[in-house]
Amino acid sequence: MRIKRVVIFILFILMSVGITLNYSRVQALALSTVTSNVSSYGGRVYTADDSGNTALSNYPTFVNAQADGLINGRISKDTQNITLTFNGNMTTKGGETINSYHFDVLDRNGNTVATNTLGWTTVNGSSITVGGGIFGTNNKTQSFTVNLANLKDQMPLYAAVVFKTNEDGAGLNKYAFAQFKKNTLTPKITTDPITQATEVIEGTGTAGSDITYDGYSGDPVTVGADGKxxxxxxxxxxxxxxxxxxIESDDMGDSGTVTSAVTNPITIEAEKTSIDLSSSDESKLESMSDTDFISWVKDQAVLSGKNVFGNSDGITIKTDSTGLAAALKKVADNGSMTIDFYATDGSSKSETKTITLVKPGTVKFSAVSDSISFGTHPVPTAEAIYGPTTAWNVAISDTRSTGSKWYLYATATNLVSGSHTLPGNLVYRSASGQSSNLTKSTLIDQGERDSNSGTTVTDGWTTDPTDKSKAGIFLDTQPGVYATSDTQYSGTINWTLSDVPEP
Structure with missing residues (x-):
């Protein structure tokens, strides 16, 4: 009776242990079919140890995959077990002899993620049946324990066959027949524009994913629940x-990128955008080269450029305009021409700044008497003043801006006849009765541009030397004139019109 009780006790223990072990194994292998992000695939997976040179013309046929730790029907970093179902054959393309193989789950770099021991199956042939049945048409399964804790850096994963051939020696060949794919994320950048001085970038992405950028070494930014x-x-x-x-990525191995231009916006500034040219400015510019012309305008307008950091380092001011002197010559009085300038550092370019050159109007003679005669007179015995036989006609045209001033001066040469000089000279007498000898430059009149563009200076002048209420130019003659019956004295009056008074 003692012996019987001991045996029963031992069997009870063994049965209990057996039940416990079987229960634990069933829990570990509670797998579900992978329904998302997995599909058949055919291609070589290259790695550093992939030293074989054999290609396959026929791959195993993928049927399905089962795994634990699925999220929305796809494997996740919590997946620890994967079972592959496949059938078919594998055939070398060049007739090489396969001598051994095993199935594996590889990461994107062709490295195994399996943690269980993968034994080699020894074979001999160029076409190997890997499925069930004589012809490999029946499904066959192989299970793997895997470590996908770093799934984001492992995706995509490949169901692959790894094999050796007689021709490759120890070289490995890795060919995938299914792929566990990652999703492509679509992050967006909402900050616009992004410049070299930008310190905050905002955007949208998938909630819970991480955002980094190329060359970034800090902690990633997590996309909030609002997707921002x-x-x-x-x-x-x-x-x-x-x-x-x-770069956006998540724990499922999904990733995506978005690229935005980074600009270095350059601005151009000018203290003056309109330059009123003087007559002397116009004259100088119309004889300048483009280089000198542009330099003159830049200095007058005080043009400058700045980058996004507020400095002018490496920035130059340029224009694409050419033929500037010739263009200015074609501009009518009081007309204008424009030159578009921009700032650049060689890679970035500012918007244009337009500088307007306003060509001055001109003040010029519209009429000057060609010749004036003072008549024929007897030789005087005392000082005598003679008037011209015809009226003086001196007129000016002024197309400058209203208020522009003008000054009219005159000088006269001595009157001569051969080697004889008339004892006397031309004089200007103002309406106030003040006389000036024209042997030196004399201010005849002055004024400014009004609503009229023309002025006849000699309007109101008189030819009668006795009418001292009016202005005129007369001949003041002294005694001692050399004369014969046909002696003629002549000289020249020089008229000068200026926009500034003589010193």
């Missing part, structure tokens, strides 16, 4: 960059 993110950059982080690429 805000990334703060260190000062000058984008200096010298022409673009920035944000």
């Amino acid at each position: 993110f805000k990334m703060e950059l260190s000062k000058g982080a984008l200096s010298g960059k022409t673009s920035i690429t944000l």
Whole structure:
């Protein structure tokens, strides 16, 4: 009786242990069919140890995959077990002899993610049946324990066959027949524009995903529950960059990028955008080269450029205009021409700044008497003043802006006849009765542009030397004139019209 009780006790223990072990195994292998982001695939997976040179013309046929830890029907970083179902054959393209193989789950770099031991199956042939049944048409399964804790850096994953051939020696060949794909995320940047001085970038993405950018070494920014993110950059982080690429990724291995241009906006400023040219300015500019012309305008307008950091380092002011002197010559009096300038640092270019050159009107003679005669007279025995036989006609045309001043001066040469000089000279007598000898430059009249564009200076002048209420130019003669029956004295009056008074 003692012996019987001991045996029963031992069997009870063994049965209890067996039940416990079986229960634990069933829990670990509670797998579901992967329904999302997995599909058949055919292609080589290259890695550093992929030293074989054999290609396949026929791959195993993927049927399905089952795994635990699924999220929305796809594998996740919590997945620990994957079972592949497949059938068919694999055939070398060049008739190479396969001598061994095993199935595997590989990451995007072709490295195994399986943690269980993967034994090699020894074979011999160029076409190997890997499915069930004589012809491989029956489904066959193989299970793997996997470590996907770093799934975001492992995706996509591949269901692959790894094999060796006699021809490759120890070289490995890795060919995938199914792919566990990642989703492409679509982050967006809402900050616009992004400049080299930008220190905050905002945008949208998938809630819970991480945002980094190329070259970023800090902690990633997490997209909020509202689908928005805000990334703060260190000062000058984008200096010298022409673009920035944000990278969005999540724990499922999904990723996506968005690229935005990084600008270095340059501004151009001018203290003066309109330059009124003087007559002397006009004269100088119309004889200048384009280089000198542009330099003159830049100095007069005080043009400058600044970058986004507020300095002018490496910035030049340019224009694409040419033939400037010739263009100015074609501008009518009081007309204008424009020159578009821009600032550039060689890669960035500002908007244009238009500088307007306003050509001055002109003040000029519209009429001057060609010749004036003072008549024929007997030789005087005392000082005598003679008037002209015809009226003086001196008129000016003024197309300058209203209020522009003008000054009219006259000088006269001595009157001569051969070697004889008339003892006397031309004089200007004003309406107030003041006389001036024209042997030196004398102010005849002055005025300014009004609503009329023309003025006849000699209006109101008299030819009668005895009418001292009016202005005129007369001949003041002294005794001692050399004369014969046909002696003629002549000389010249020089008229000078200026926009500034003589010193």
